[in-house]
Amino acid sequence: MAEDAETINFIVKDKSFEKFAMMMILGTTGDAMDTKMNFFFTFWGLNLLTKKFKPKVAGMPTPMKGMGAKIFLKRMKKFGIEDPWAMIKEAVDNGNMKLYPCQMTMELMGIKREDLLDWVEDPVGAASFLEMSNGGRIVSL
Secondary structure, X not given: OOOOOOOEEEEEOXXXXXXXXXXXXXXXXHHHOOOOEEEEEXXXXXXXXXOOOOOOOOOOOHHHHHHHXXXXXXXXXXXXXXXXHHHHHHHHHOOOEEEEEEHHHHHHHOOOHHHEOOOOOOOEOHHHHHHHHOOOEEEEO
């Protein structure tokens, strides 16, 4: 993609398996297209970046939510997606996908930097995210 191309900025505010899958597909596809993307994780979406996160499907009865995610992960393997987090990390390592935790949400929820995946960006506030998004598109997931 051209150097002056617009960055796509995503706001992730939900921790459901569906939001995780959308983030993974959009981020890794953008990486393959050499598109720069920033993902801002706020409110419950911040949980996606924690080391202990286990995805759950949103629209299922509570006892089945974890099982629903396992079924989707199994289906993803049939499409060649063995480890979604490894694909995301590769896009991050390539420099096309940046994952920003919300500083204020971290403070509100008592989440510390060491609770987050090692390869996410340093936390930023909402104003910083909006500044870095200036001139680009913003999409809410």
